[in-house]
Amino acid sequence: MKKHVNERVFFLIFKIISDILCIDDIHSIEGDLCMEILSVVDLCKSYEKFDLKNVSFTLEQGYIMGFIGRNGAGKTTTLKSIMRLVHPKSGKVTILGKDFAENEFYCKQKIGFVLGGVDYYPKKKLKIITDVTKRFFPEWDDEKHLSLLKRFDLDPEKRIDELSAGMRVKYSLALALSHNAQLLILDEPTSGLDPVSRDDLLCLFQDLIEDGEHSILFSTHITSDLEKCADYITYIKDGEIIASTEKDLFLDEYRLVQGPIDKLTSELTEKLIGVRKHKFGFEALIRTRYLPVAEGIEVESADLEAIMVHIERG
Protein backbone atom coordinates (compact mmCIF):
# COMPACT_ATOMS: atom_id res chain seq x y z
CA MET A 1 0.00 0.00 0.00
CA LYS A 2 2.79 2.36 0.96
CA LYS A 3 4.39 1.87 -2.42
CA HIS A 4 1.19 2.98 -4.12
CA VAL A 5 0.76 6.00 -1.98
CA ASN A 6 4.31 7.00 -2.95
CA GLU A 7 3.53 6.43 -6.60
CA ARG A 8 0.39 8.54 -6.39
CA VAL A 9 2.23 11.36 -4.65
CA PHE A 10 4.95 11.17 -7.28
CA PHE A 11 2.37 11.23 -10.01
CA LEU A 12 0.57 14.25 -8.57
CA ILE A 13 3.84 16.15 -8.22
CA PHE A 14 4.70 15.24 -11.80
CA LYS A 15 1.26 16.36 -12.97
CA ILE A 16 1.65 19.74 -11.27
CA ILE A 17 5.08 20.20 -12.84
CA SER A 18 3.81 19.12 -16.23
CA ASP A 19 0.88 21.54 -15.96
CA ILE A 20 3.26 24.35 -15.15
CA LEU A 21 5.52 23.42 -18.06
CA CYS A 22 2.52 22.70 -20.31
CA ILE A 23 3.59 19.11 -20.98
CA ASP A 24 0.68 17.32 -22.64
CA ASP A 25 2.09 13.81 -22.81
CA ILE A 26 1.45 12.91 -19.22
CA HIS A 27 -1.02 10.16 -20.01
CA SER A 28 1.60 7.56 -20.91
CA ILE A 29 3.22 8.13 -17.53
CA GLU A 30 -0.19 8.05 -15.92
CA GLY A 31 -0.73 4.60 -17.43
CA ASP A 32 2.41 3.25 -15.77
CA LEU A 33 1.74 4.75 -12.38
CA CYS A 34 -2.00 4.35 -12.46
CA MET A 35 -3.35 2.95 -9.22
CA GLU A 36 -6.64 2.29 -10.89
CA ILE A 37 -6.43 -1.27 -12.16
CA LEU A 38 -10.01 -1.44 -13.38
CA SER A 39 -12.39 1.25 -14.41
CA VAL A 40 -15.87 0.54 -15.70
CA VAL A 41 -17.83 3.50 -17.02
CA ASP A 42 -21.46 3.51 -18.11
CA LEU A 43 -21.61 -0.09 -19.19
CA CYS A 44 -24.98 -0.87 -20.75
CA LYS A 45 -26.32 -4.11 -22.10
CA SER A 46 -29.86 -4.91 -23.14
CA TYR A 47 -31.57 -8.25 -23.19
CA GLU A 48 -35.20 -8.93 -23.88
CA LYS A 49 -36.12 -9.03 -20.20
CA PHE A 50 -33.10 -7.53 -18.52
CA ASP A 51 -31.03 -4.37 -18.83
CA LEU A 52 -27.64 -3.51 -17.44
CA LYS A 53 -27.91 0.20 -16.83
CA ASN A 54 -24.89 2.50 -16.79
CA VAL A 55 -22.76 0.25 -14.62
CA SER A 56 -19.80 2.23 -13.35
CA PHE A 57 -17.19 1.48 -10.71
CA THR A 58 -13.44 1.49 -10.21
CA LEU A 59 -11.00 -0.75 -8.43
CA GLU A 60 -7.56 0.27 -7.31
CA GLN A 61 -4.45 -1.87 -7.13
CA GLY A 62 -3.95 -3.84 -3.97
CA TYR A 63 -7.59 -4.22 -2.99
CA ILE A 64 -10.36 -6.77 -2.98
CA MET A 65 -13.74 -5.71 -4.22
CA GLY A 66 -16.81 -7.79 -3.53
CA PHE A 67 -19.44 -7.60 -6.22
CA ILE A 68 -22.76 -8.43 -4.63
CA GLY A 69 -26.34 -8.73 -5.69
CA ARG A 70 -29.01 -11.36 -5.70
CA ASN A 71 -29.27 -14.04 -8.38
CA GLY A 72 -30.10 -12.46 -11.72
CA ALA A 73 -29.09 -8.94 -10.64
CA GLY A 74 -26.51 -8.71 -13.43
CA LYS A 75 -23.25 -9.73 -11.74
CA THR A 76 -22.14 -12.30 -14.31
CA THR A 77 -23.35 -10.16 -17.20
CA THR A 78 -21.26 -7.28 -15.89
CA LEU A 79 -18.17 -9.45 -15.51
CA LYS A 80 -18.66 -10.95 -18.96
CA SER A 81 -19.17 -7.48 -20.41
CA ILE A 82 -15.91 -6.36 -18.83
CA MET A 83 -14.19 -9.30 -20.55
CA ARG A 84 -16.10 -8.59 -23.77
CA LEU A 85 -17.53 -12.08 -23.75
CA VAL A 86 -20.86 -10.37 -24.20
CA HIS A 87 -21.19 -7.22 -26.23
CA PRO A 88 -22.11 -4.18 -24.19
CA LYS A 89 -24.37 -1.70 -25.97
CA SER A 90 -22.19 1.11 -24.70
CA GLY A 91 -19.65 1.92 -22.02
CA LYS A 92 -15.94 1.80 -21.51
CA VAL A 93 -13.66 -0.54 -19.61
CA THR A 94 -10.05 0.33 -18.88
CA ILE A 95 -7.40 -1.93 -17.39
CA LEU A 96 -4.35 -0.22 -15.92
CA GLY A 97 -5.34 2.90 -17.85
CA LYS A 98 -5.67 1.13 -21.20
CA ASP A 99 -8.92 0.86 -23.08
CA PHE A 100 -9.95 -2.81 -23.10
CA ALA A 101 -11.60 -2.65 -26.54
CA GLU A 102 -8.47 -1.22 -28.14
CA ASN A 103 -5.94 -3.25 -26.14
CA GLU A 104 -7.72 -6.57 -25.72
CA PHE A 105 -4.55 -8.64 -25.94
CA TYR A 106 -2.71 -6.56 -23.31
CA CYS A 107 -5.71 -6.42 -21.02
CA LYS A 108 -6.37 -10.15 -21.17
CA GLN A 109 -2.72 -10.75 -20.27
CA LYS A 110 -3.25 -8.73 -17.12
CA ILE A 111 -6.51 -10.41 -16.13
CA GLY A 112 -7.19 -13.82 -14.72
CA PHE A 113 -10.86 -14.47 -15.42
CA VAL A 114 -12.49 -17.32 -13.59
CA LEU A 115 -16.15 -18.23 -13.98
CA GLY A 116 -16.54 -20.64 -11.07
CA GLY A 117 -13.63 -23.08 -11.36
CA VAL A 118 -11.97 -24.62 -14.37
CA ASP A 119 -14.73 -26.63 -16.00
CA TYR A 120 -13.51 -26.90 -19.54
CA TYR A 121 -12.03 -30.11 -20.93
CA PRO A 122 -12.82 -32.04 -17.73
CA LYS A 123 -11.29 -35.26 -19.05
CA LYS A 124 -7.92 -33.66 -19.76
CA LYS A 125 -5.04 -33.69 -17.35
CA LEU A 126 -3.96 -30.48 -15.68
CA LYS A 127 -0.57 -30.66 -17.34
CA ILE A 128 -2.20 -30.69 -20.78
CA ILE A 129 -4.40 -27.68 -20.02
CA THR A 130 -1.33 -25.92 -18.64
CA ASP A 131 0.74 -26.85 -21.68
CA VAL A 132 -1.87 -25.33 -24.00
CA THR A 133 -2.65 -22.27 -21.88
CA LYS A 134 0.92 -21.15 -21.26
CA ARG A 135 1.62 -20.78 -24.97
CA PHE A 136 -0.68 -17.78 -25.11
CA PHE A 137 1.09 -15.82 -22.38
CA PRO A 138 4.54 -14.32 -23.04
CA GLU A 139 4.98 -13.62 -19.33
CA TRP A 140 4.27 -17.21 -18.32
CA ASP A 141 6.51 -18.35 -15.47
CA ASP A 142 6.97 -22.14 -15.29
CA GLU A 143 8.72 -22.06 -11.92
CA LYS A 144 6.00 -19.95 -10.42
CA HIS A 145 3.37 -22.28 -11.82
CA LEU A 146 5.04 -25.33 -10.31
CA SER A 147 5.35 -23.62 -6.94
CA LEU A 148 1.66 -22.62 -7.09
CA LEU A 149 0.63 -26.18 -7.91
CA LYS A 150 2.69 -27.33 -4.96
CA ARG A 151 1.23 -24.68 -2.68
CA PHE A 152 -2.32 -25.59 -3.70
CA ASP A 153 -1.52 -29.30 -3.51
CA LEU A 154 -2.49 -29.84 -7.14
CA ASP A 155 -1.22 -32.86 -9.01
CA PRO A 156 -0.59 -32.06 -12.70
CA GLU A 157 -1.22 -35.70 -13.56
CA LYS A 158 -4.81 -35.46 -12.34
CA ARG A 159 -7.72 -34.83 -14.66
CA ILE A 160 -9.89 -31.73 -14.18
CA ASP A 161 -12.90 -33.83 -13.24
CA GLU A 162 -10.92 -35.45 -10.46
CA LEU A 163 -10.60 -32.08 -8.70
CA SER A 164 -13.05 -30.84 -6.11
CA ALA A 165 -14.81 -27.52 -6.67
CA GLY A 166 -12.32 -25.74 -4.42
CA MET A 167 -9.35 -27.31 -6.17
CA ARG A 168 -10.73 -26.24 -9.54
CA VAL A 169 -10.87 -22.64 -8.35
CA LYS A 170 -7.33 -22.98 -7.05
CA TYR A 171 -6.17 -24.38 -10.38
CA SER A 172 -7.79 -21.39 -12.11
CA LEU A 173 -5.89 -19.11 -9.78
CA ALA A 174 -2.67 -21.02 -10.42
CA LEU A 175 -3.12 -20.49 -14.17
CA ALA A 176 -3.96 -16.82 -13.74
CA LEU A 177 -1.08 -16.06 -11.39
CA SER A 178 1.44 -17.95 -13.52
CA HIS A 179 0.91 -15.54 -16.39
CA ASN A 180 1.28 -12.67 -13.99
CA ALA A 181 -2.33 -11.56 -14.01
CA GLN A 182 -2.64 -8.47 -11.86
CA LEU A 183 -6.39 -8.38 -11.77
CA LEU A 184 -8.36 -11.46 -10.85
CA ILE A 185 -12.00 -11.36 -11.88
CA LEU A 186 -13.80 -14.22 -10.24
CA ASP A 187 -17.44 -15.09 -10.61
CA GLU A 188 -18.86 -16.86 -7.56
CA PRO A 189 -15.53 -18.52 -6.67
CA THR A 190 -16.72 -19.60 -3.24
CA SER A 191 -20.15 -20.95 -4.05
CA GLY A 192 -20.25 -24.70 -3.63
CA LEU A 193 -17.22 -24.77 -1.34
CA ASP A 194 -17.30 -26.11 2.19
CA PRO A 195 -16.61 -23.58 4.99
CA VAL A 196 -13.00 -24.69 5.42
CA SER A 197 -12.20 -24.44 1.71
CA ARG A 198 -13.97 -21.08 1.57
CA ASP A 199 -11.95 -19.74 4.44
CA ASP A 200 -8.79 -21.15 2.88
CA LEU A 201 -9.58 -19.40 -0.39
CA LEU A 202 -10.38 -16.09 1.28
CA CYS A 203 -7.06 -16.23 3.15
CA LEU A 204 -5.39 -16.88 -0.18
CA PHE A 205 -7.07 -13.80 -1.65
CA GLN A 206 -5.69 -11.72 1.18
CA ASP A 207 -2.21 -13.17 0.68
CA LEU A 208 -2.37 -12.34 -3.01
CA ILE A 209 -3.11 -8.67 -2.59
CA GLU A 210 -0.47 -8.14 0.06
CA ASP A 211 2.16 -7.22 -2.53
CA GLY A 212 0.01 -4.23 -3.51
CA GLU A 213 0.10 -5.18 -7.19
CA HIS A 214 -2.72 -7.66 -7.39
CA SER A 215 -6.38 -6.83 -7.12
CA ILE A 216 -9.40 -9.05 -6.95
CA LEU A 217 -12.92 -8.42 -8.08
CA PHE A 218 -15.18 -11.24 -7.10
CA SER A 219 -18.87 -11.65 -7.33
CA THR A 220 -20.77 -13.51 -4.69
CA HIS A 221 -24.05 -13.66 -2.89
CA ILE A 222 -22.37 -15.18 0.17
CA THR A 223 -22.02 -11.96 2.08
CA SER A 224 -20.04 -13.48 4.96
CA ASP A 225 -17.15 -13.98 2.52
CA LEU A 226 -17.03 -10.26 1.98
CA GLU A 227 -17.15 -9.49 5.69
CA LYS A 228 -13.92 -11.45 5.95
CA CYS A 229 -11.85 -10.09 3.13
CA ALA A 230 -13.38 -7.37 0.96
CA ASP A 231 -12.07 -3.81 1.08
CA TYR A 232 -14.72 -2.45 -1.26
CA ILE A 233 -18.29 -3.37 -2.00
CA THR A 234 -20.08 -2.86 -5.27
CA TYR A 235 -23.73 -3.64 -5.05
CA ILE A 236 -25.83 -4.30 -8.12
CA LYS A 237 -29.60 -4.46 -8.09
CA ASP A 238 -31.77 -5.09 -11.15
CA GLY A 239 -28.88 -4.22 -13.44
CA GLU A 240 -28.02 -0.95 -11.69
CA ILE A 241 -25.16 -0.19 -9.34
CA ILE A 242 -26.71 1.15 -6.17
CA ALA A 243 -23.45 1.45 -4.23
CA SER A 244 -19.75 1.17 -4.88
CA THR A 245 -17.70 2.19 -1.91
CA GLU A 246 -15.43 1.07 0.90
CA LYS A 247 -16.95 -1.79 2.84
CA ASP A 248 -16.77 0.00 6.19
CA LEU A 249 -18.41 3.12 4.76
CA PHE A 250 -21.08 0.98 3.19
CA LEU A 251 -21.77 -0.82 6.48
CA ASP A 252 -21.72 2.47 8.33
CA GLU A 253 -24.35 3.90 6.04
CA TYR A 254 -27.06 1.63 7.38
CA ARG A 255 -28.47 0.56 10.72
CA LEU A 256 -30.92 -2.12 11.66
CA VAL A 257 -33.90 -0.90 13.63
CA GLN A 258 -36.60 -2.82 15.43
CA GLY A 259 -39.41 -1.90 17.72
CA PRO A 260 -43.09 -2.29 18.53
CA ILE A 261 -45.70 -1.74 15.83
CA ASP A 262 -47.14 1.35 17.51
CA LYS A 263 -43.80 3.12 16.96
CA LEU A 264 -44.07 2.50 13.20
CA THR A 265 -45.45 5.89 12.22
CA SER A 266 -45.98 6.88 8.58
CA GLU A 267 -43.19 9.43 8.94
CA LEU A 268 -40.81 6.71 10.09
CA THR A 269 -41.99 4.22 7.47
CA GLU A 270 -40.92 6.62 4.71
CA LYS A 271 -37.37 6.45 6.02
CA LEU A 272 -37.26 2.68 6.42
CA ILE A 273 -36.04 0.12 3.93
CA GLY A 274 -37.46 -3.39 3.69
CA VAL A 275 -39.82 -3.26 6.66
CA ARG A 276 -40.81 -6.66 7.99
CA LYS A 277 -43.68 -6.78 10.43
CA HIS A 278 -44.10 -9.64 12.83
CA LYS A 279 -46.21 -10.32 15.87
CA PHE A 280 -43.69 -8.69 18.23
CA GLY A 281 -43.23 -5.54 16.18
CA PHE A 282 -41.24 -4.59 13.13
CA GLU A 283 -37.71 -4.79 11.81
CA ALA A 284 -36.20 -2.68 9.06
CA LEU A 285 -33.11 -0.98 7.73
CA ILE A 286 -32.54 2.72 8.00
CA ARG A 287 -29.91 5.04 6.63
CA THR A 288 -27.64 6.27 9.41
CA ARG A 289 -28.31 9.89 8.46
CA TYR A 290 -31.93 9.52 9.60
CA LEU A 291 -30.84 8.66 13.13
CA PRO A 292 -31.78 9.14 15.89
CA VAL A 293 -35.32 7.85 15.65
CA ALA A 294 -38.03 7.73 18.25
CA GLU A 295 -37.45 6.37 21.70
CA GLY A 296 -38.27 2.72 22.23
CA ILE A 297 -36.80 1.70 18.91
CA GLU A 298 -33.67 -0.41 19.07
CA VAL A 299 -30.88 0.55 16.73
CA GLU A 300 -27.99 -1.76 15.98
CA SER A 301 -25.31 -2.11 13.35
CA ALA A 302 -26.22 -4.06 10.24
CA ASP A 303 -24.10 -6.67 8.53
CA LEU A 304 -23.96 -7.10 4.78
CA GLU A 305 -26.51 -9.85 4.75
CA ALA A 306 -29.04 -7.77 6.67
CA ILE A 307 -28.44 -4.79 4.40
CA MET A 308 -28.83 -6.91 1.30
CA VAL A 309 -31.95 -8.67 2.51
CA HIS A 310 -33.69 -5.42 3.44
CA ILE A 311 -32.67 -3.57 0.30
CA GLU A 312 -33.87 -6.44 -1.87
CA ARG A 313 -37.10 -6.58 0.08
CA GLY A 314 -37.51 -2.93 -0.89
Place this chain on the structure above:
Amino acid sequence: MKNLLYKEFKLATHPTTYLFLSLGLMLLIPSYPGYVGFFYVSLSIFFIFLSGRENRDVFFTVSLPIRKTDAVKARCSMIAIIEMAQILVAIPFAIIGNASRTGENLAGIESNVAFFGFVFMIFSVYNIVFIPMFYKTTYKIGIPFLFGGIAFGLFYILVEMLVWIPSPIKSFLDTLDPTIMVQQLPILIIGIVIWFFTWIITYKKAASNFEKVDI
Protein backbone atom coordinates in the same frame (compact mmCIF):
# COMPACT_ATOMS: atom_id res chain seq x y z
CA MET B 1 -2.36 -18.70 -34.87
CA LYS B 2 0.29 -21.39 -34.33
CA ASN B 3 -0.70 -21.61 -30.66
CA LEU B 4 -4.37 -21.78 -31.49
CA LEU B 5 -3.78 -24.56 -34.00
CA TYR B 6 -1.77 -26.38 -31.34
CA LYS B 7 -4.72 -26.00 -28.98
CA GLU B 8 -7.12 -27.27 -31.64
CA PHE B 9 -5.15 -30.45 -32.26
CA LYS B 10 -4.16 -31.00 -28.63
CA LEU B 11 -7.55 -30.40 -27.06
CA ALA B 12 -10.32 -30.07 -29.57
CA THR B 13 -9.67 -32.90 -32.01
CA HIS B 14 -12.05 -35.80 -31.54
CA PRO B 15 -10.54 -39.33 -31.70
CA THR B 16 -12.83 -40.19 -34.61
CA THR B 17 -10.95 -37.63 -36.69
CA TYR B 18 -7.96 -39.96 -36.83
CA LEU B 19 -10.09 -43.09 -37.01
CA PHE B 20 -12.10 -41.82 -39.96
CA LEU B 21 -8.95 -40.87 -41.82
CA SER B 22 -8.46 -44.59 -42.27
CA LEU B 23 -11.77 -44.78 -44.11
CA GLY B 24 -9.86 -43.91 -47.24
CA LEU B 25 -9.61 -47.69 -47.20
CA MET B 26 -13.22 -47.78 -48.41
CA LEU B 27 -11.94 -46.97 -51.87
CA LEU B 28 -10.64 -50.54 -51.96
CA ILE B 29 -14.20 -51.89 -51.76
CA PRO B 30 -15.29 -53.08 -55.19
CA SER B 31 -18.35 -51.36 -56.69
CA TYR B 32 -18.97 -49.03 -53.79
CA PRO B 33 -19.93 -45.34 -53.88
CA GLY B 34 -16.58 -43.67 -53.29
CA TYR B 35 -18.03 -40.48 -51.79
CA VAL B 36 -19.35 -42.36 -48.76
CA GLY B 37 -15.90 -42.58 -47.17
CA PHE B 38 -15.70 -38.81 -47.31
CA PHE B 39 -19.04 -38.39 -45.60
CA TYR B 40 -17.31 -39.64 -42.45
CA VAL B 41 -15.07 -36.57 -42.55
CA SER B 42 -18.12 -34.40 -42.21
CA LEU B 43 -19.13 -36.60 -39.31
CA SER B 44 -15.77 -36.24 -37.58
CA ILE B 45 -15.98 -32.45 -38.05
CA PHE B 46 -19.42 -32.57 -36.46
CA PHE B 47 -17.96 -34.55 -33.53
CA ILE B 48 -15.24 -31.94 -33.04
CA PHE B 49 -17.85 -29.22 -32.66
CA LEU B 50 -20.04 -31.43 -30.52
CA SER B 51 -17.27 -32.38 -28.11
CA GLY B 52 -16.14 -28.74 -28.15
CA ARG B 53 -19.54 -27.70 -26.89
CA GLU B 54 -19.54 -30.36 -24.18
CA ASN B 55 -16.02 -29.34 -23.11
CA ARG B 56 -16.85 -25.61 -23.13
CA ASP B 57 -14.19 -25.06 -25.76
CA VAL B 58 -15.60 -21.73 -26.89
CA PHE B 59 -15.43 -20.25 -23.41
CA PHE B 60 -11.91 -21.56 -22.85
CA THR B 61 -10.73 -20.23 -26.20
CA VAL B 62 -12.15 -16.74 -25.89
CA SER B 63 -10.79 -16.44 -22.34
CA LEU B 64 -7.32 -16.63 -23.85
CA PRO B 65 -5.68 -13.44 -25.05
CA ILE B 66 -6.79 -13.80 -28.65
CA ARG B 67 -9.26 -12.20 -31.03
CA LYS B 68 -12.53 -14.05 -31.57
CA THR B 69 -11.88 -14.07 -35.31
CA ASP B 70 -8.60 -15.92 -34.71
CA ALA B 71 -10.46 -18.63 -32.82
CA VAL B 72 -12.67 -19.16 -35.88
CA LYS B 73 -9.70 -19.03 -38.25
CA ALA B 74 -7.90 -21.71 -36.23
CA ARG B 75 -10.95 -23.98 -36.24
CA CYS B 76 -11.50 -23.49 -39.98
CA SER B 77 -7.80 -24.15 -40.59
CA MET B 78 -7.99 -27.37 -38.61
CA ILE B 79 -10.96 -28.48 -40.68
CA ALA B 80 -9.09 -27.67 -43.89
CA ILE B 81 -6.11 -29.72 -42.68
CA ILE B 82 -8.37 -32.67 -41.82
CA GLU B 83 -10.07 -32.54 -45.21
CA MET B 84 -6.75 -32.29 -47.01
CA ALA B 85 -5.39 -35.17 -44.95
CA GLN B 86 -8.44 -37.28 -45.77
CA ILE B 87 -7.89 -36.74 -49.48
CA LEU B 88 -4.15 -37.39 -49.24
CA VAL B 89 -4.79 -40.62 -47.33
CA ALA B 90 -7.45 -41.69 -49.81
CA ILE B 91 -5.35 -41.17 -52.98
CA PRO B 92 -3.03 -44.19 -52.48
CA PHE B 93 -6.03 -46.41 -51.72
CA ALA B 94 -7.77 -45.15 -54.86
CA ILE B 95 -4.67 -46.04 -56.90
CA ILE B 96 -4.35 -49.48 -55.28
CA GLY B 97 -8.10 -50.13 -55.59
CA ASN B 98 -8.18 -49.12 -59.24
CA ALA B 99 -5.12 -51.25 -60.03
CA SER B 100 -6.41 -54.32 -58.25
CA ARG B 101 -9.95 -54.23 -59.66
CA THR B 102 -11.16 -55.72 -62.89
CA GLY B 103 -14.24 -54.13 -64.35
CA GLU B 104 -15.84 -50.79 -63.61
CA ASN B 105 -17.31 -49.43 -60.38
CA LEU B 106 -20.99 -50.30 -60.76
CA ALA B 107 -22.03 -48.17 -57.76
CA GLY B 108 -20.88 -44.78 -58.99
CA ILE B 109 -18.03 -42.77 -60.37
CA GLU B 110 -14.59 -44.32 -60.68
CA SER B 111 -11.99 -43.07 -58.18
CA ASN B 112 -10.28 -40.88 -60.74
CA VAL B 113 -9.00 -37.33 -60.98
CA ALA B 114 -12.47 -35.83 -61.53
CA PHE B 115 -13.74 -37.78 -58.53
CA PHE B 116 -11.26 -36.02 -56.24
CA GLY B 117 -12.20 -32.68 -57.81
CA PHE B 118 -15.81 -33.36 -56.86
CA VAL B 119 -14.76 -34.39 -53.34
CA PHE B 120 -13.22 -30.93 -52.89
CA MET B 121 -16.49 -29.38 -54.10
CA ILE B 122 -18.56 -31.53 -51.72
CA PHE B 123 -16.35 -30.43 -48.80
CA SER B 124 -16.82 -26.81 -49.92
CA VAL B 125 -20.60 -27.14 -49.86
CA TYR B 126 -20.56 -28.80 -46.44
CA ASN B 127 -18.17 -26.27 -44.91
CA ILE B 128 -19.99 -23.19 -46.17
CA VAL B 129 -23.32 -24.43 -44.81
CA PHE B 130 -22.31 -26.07 -41.52
CA ILE B 131 -19.58 -23.86 -40.06
CA PRO B 132 -21.12 -20.35 -40.33
CA MET B 133 -24.43 -21.73 -39.12
CA PHE B 134 -22.76 -23.20 -36.03
CA TYR B 135 -21.09 -19.88 -35.21
CA LYS B 136 -24.47 -18.14 -35.15
CA THR B 137 -25.03 -19.64 -31.71
CA THR B 138 -22.00 -21.87 -30.82
CA TYR B 139 -24.36 -24.24 -29.02
CA LYS B 140 -26.84 -25.39 -31.66
CA ILE B 141 -25.04 -28.13 -33.56
CA GLY B 142 -27.76 -30.51 -34.71
CA ILE B 143 -29.49 -28.09 -37.08
CA PRO B 144 -26.26 -26.87 -38.76
CA PHE B 145 -25.19 -30.50 -39.19
CA LEU B 146 -28.58 -31.41 -40.62
CA PHE B 147 -28.37 -28.61 -43.18
CA GLY B 148 -24.69 -29.33 -43.85
CA GLY B 149 -25.53 -33.01 -44.31
CA ILE B 150 -28.41 -32.19 -46.67
CA ALA B 151 -26.12 -29.91 -48.71
CA PHE B 152 -23.48 -32.63 -48.76
CA GLY B 153 -26.06 -35.23 -49.81
CA LEU B 154 -27.68 -33.11 -52.53
CA PHE B 155 -24.35 -32.21 -54.07
CA TYR B 156 -23.27 -35.84 -53.83
CA ILE B 157 -26.41 -36.96 -55.68
CA LEU B 158 -25.87 -34.24 -58.27
CA VAL B 159 -22.31 -35.30 -59.11
CA GLU B 160 -23.22 -39.00 -59.05
CA MET B 161 -26.12 -38.31 -61.44
CA LEU B 162 -23.61 -37.11 -63.99
CA VAL B 163 -22.46 -40.71 -64.38
CA TRP B 164 -25.82 -42.46 -64.06
CA ILE B 165 -27.11 -41.81 -67.57
CA PRO B 166 -24.97 -42.96 -70.53
CA SER B 167 -23.77 -39.78 -72.20
CA PRO B 168 -20.52 -38.14 -73.34
CA ILE B 169 -20.29 -36.62 -69.84
CA LYS B 170 -20.42 -40.09 -68.29
CA SER B 171 -17.81 -41.35 -70.73
CA PHE B 172 -15.58 -38.45 -69.81
CA LEU B 173 -16.08 -38.63 -66.05
CA ASP B 174 -16.54 -42.31 -65.30
CA THR B 175 -13.29 -43.71 -66.57
CA LEU B 176 -9.85 -44.75 -65.47
CA ASP B 177 -8.36 -44.17 -68.91
CA PRO B 178 -5.08 -42.36 -68.16
CA THR B 179 -5.42 -40.09 -71.20
CA ILE B 180 -8.86 -38.92 -70.15
CA MET B 181 -7.79 -38.61 -66.54
CA VAL B 182 -5.21 -36.07 -67.65
CA GLN B 183 -8.04 -34.20 -69.35
CA GLN B 184 -9.97 -34.30 -66.05
CA LEU B 185 -7.27 -32.27 -64.31
CA PRO B 186 -9.20 -28.96 -64.78
CA ILE B 187 -12.05 -30.46 -62.73
CA LEU B 188 -9.61 -31.22 -59.91
CA ILE B 189 -8.11 -27.75 -60.15
CA ILE B 190 -11.55 -26.11 -60.21
CA GLY B 191 -12.49 -28.27 -57.19
CA ILE B 192 -9.42 -27.11 -55.26
CA VAL B 193 -10.01 -23.45 -56.23
CA ILE B 194 -13.67 -23.63 -55.21
CA TRP B 195 -12.68 -25.33 -51.93
CA PHE B 196 -10.06 -22.68 -51.21
CA PHE B 197 -12.31 -19.71 -51.93
CA THR B 198 -15.28 -21.16 -50.08
CA TRP B 199 -12.91 -21.74 -47.14
CA ILE B 200 -12.22 -18.00 -47.11
CA ILE B 201 -15.93 -17.15 -47.39
CA THR B 202 -16.76 -19.75 -44.73
CA TYR B 203 -14.19 -18.33 -42.34
CA LYS B 204 -15.26 -14.71 -42.93
CA LYS B 205 -18.95 -15.47 -42.51
CA ALA B 206 -18.37 -17.68 -39.45
CA ALA B 207 -16.10 -15.06 -37.85
CA SER B 208 -18.67 -12.35 -38.51
CA ASN B 209 -21.40 -14.52 -36.94
CA PHE B 210 -19.21 -15.39 -33.95
CA GLU B 211 -18.36 -11.74 -33.33
CA LYS B 212 -22.04 -11.07 -32.62
CA VAL B 213 -22.45 -13.99 -30.23
CA ASP B 214 -22.68 -13.36 -26.49
CA ILE B 215 -20.91 -16.12 -24.61
